Amino acid sequence: MNIKFLYKNSKTGIIVLAMLLLCLFPFTTTNAQNINASATLDSTTILIGGQIDLKLEVSLPNGTMVNFPTFNDTITSNIEIVEKGGIDSLKLDNNRIVLSQIFRITSFDSGLHYIPPIKFEILDGELKKVADTDPLSLMVVNPFKEVDPQKGMFDIKGVQDTPFKLSEILNYIYLFGGIILVIALAIWGFIYFRNRKKGEGSIFIKAKPDEPPHVIALRELDKIKSAKLWENNKVKEFYTSVSNTLRFYIENRYHLPAMEQTSHEILKDIKKNTDIDKPILEQLTQVLELSDLVKFAKFEPLPDEHALSLMNAYFFVDKTKENIIKSLEEEKEALMEKAKDSNN
Amino acid sequence: MEQSIDIRELNERIKTESSFVDLLTIEMNKVIVGQKHLVEGLLIGLLSDGHILLEGVPGLAKTLAINTLATIVDADFSRIQFTPDLLPADLLGTMIYSQKKEEFVIKKGPIFTNFVLADEINRAPAKVQSALLEAMQERQVTIGETTYKLQEPFLVMATQNPIEQEGTYPLPEAQVDRFMLKIVIDYPEKEEEQMIIRHNLAQSFPKASSILKPEDIIKARKVVKDVYMDEKIEKYIVDIVFATRFPEKYNLDKYKEMISYGCSPRASISLSMAAKAYAFIKRRGYVIPEDVRAVCHDVLRHRIGLSYEAEANNVTSIEVINDILNTVEVP
CATH class of the missing domain: 1.10.8.80 (Magnesium chelatase subunit I, C-Terminal domain)
Structure with missing residues (x-):
């Protein structure tokens, strides 16, 4: 209203207007200069995949609103953001405030990368201003050899040679050696005291030799004989027991899977793998074939045939038994046991 | 006693x-020169009233074997080549309109026989396989509204080729289970192959004679059960x-x-x-x-x-x- 009045009324009004304008210009310039935006990098050079911090900072009068630039994952197409820090504020004494934000960045593309000016939006009342940072450049260095597929594939690094050093394990040998020794002593102590309790005295017990197959077979045949199975009309049971005893004997004596074989297969395997005389084989054949007839065909042999089968079974075991050569010590033990039995 | x-x-x-x-x-x-296992399998199937699935490469006398068996037993025999376009009606039969009689009449399919050779069963789609396997199980076929009993003895020998599996319809487990035996046959021995060559070059193919009647097989089956x-x-x-x-x-x-x-x-x-x-x-x-x-x-x-x-x-x-x-x- 005052300006209008002065413009209309006098030349001095023009001078005053000019003075006013002159006063206003330095003020706006100062206001713009009061907002300083900057972007700084820790280093201008990094190795490929290396990480550095990009610091964005804006200094402005207290109470001024500012919009920090928003980045998603990248600063530029070549520069990626690894970690985004929060906005930090620092109040200065001169009624100003410094806002800063740190971005951890990396790049996987070698070469010189240009970071264009980063824009901050300043809201000064209803006015919207923009403060730019200076552009930056980042050099990304590739330390590896360039791979030329035409030249073929090669290792980036050669195989690392790590020779064995005794000193490496010496640090641990006493520790582990001590643990093993303690465990061994504990086991020995446990066995020793357990055996002492039992009265055995020694931790080393002489293993009893396995019974020879013919001893087991003859004992079983004795049991069958004394059970008088066929005399009690248990003919099928009698033949099943006799044939099973012979099959078990053959399995252990000749190491043939006789329990899982048919009579025909057993006879075939025995003929093939052993040098048993024909008459003995015929006796075995008689027992097995007759047993099959009784077991699977409800055949009822004559009483003479039962006796003959049992006799043939005894005969087969006796004629094919393994000759075991006893050591002097074993002979001595056997004699002593015999003497003990006779005394009792 | x-x-x-x-x-x-x-x-x-x-x-x-x-x-x-x-x-x-x-x-x-x-x-049949050689193939003793095949012949034995056929006999087991015939005597125990079971069907046979045969696997072997082409040219191993599968058709000849079942044809010969049919001749020996003096029974009817038909061979059905299973193809992707085969329909159940092609196998079982269908009703066709007779212009002369002015009514639908039954046209029985090739399954109405004693011995059936279902060649390359896995080349036909599932519906045809099902139709055959149902007939094998039930021993009867229903066409229209009438159910027809199949002839006795009824033996199906289906073949499968172990090679060329492309474009085939493998038999489902439930259907394979209906075959009593699956016989895998292999190439003949050297001497046997030599004999086959001689027979073929001399064009002197021995012929089997009919020595049995289908009734003899039915009677033998009863004895087998005993x-x-x-x-x-x-x-x-x-x-x-x-x-x-x-x-x-x-x-x-x-x-x-x-x-x-x-x-x-x-x-x-x-x-x-x-x-x-x-x-x-x-x-x-x-x-x-x-x-x-x-x-x-x-x-x-x-x-x-x-x-x-x-x-x-x-x-x-x-x-x-x-x-x-x-x-x-x-x-």
């Missing part, structure tokens, strides 16, 4: 009744079948993860029937463990489902059966 006499009588009866087996084998061998099977053998069969289902219970832990499903009760029935037929062929009135072991591979090989792990380890159903036979205690 009475039971004992029965067995002796049965043995004598079987020796008499099974005398045709030798003649039949001689006639078959006149025409073959004595002891409880011990039954238990042995059950043990073998159970070992395919629960291998870990028979010290075959290695197959626990390799067998996805074991044999069905139909396998136990088929194994006992086939063992009886085998005993009959061997002219015996009772079954012995050898009989079970002789037919075990053909009866069980298509009934054991192997897992991916087994396939990855190249484990076949035959290896599984061999291990089971070598582990299960013989009575």
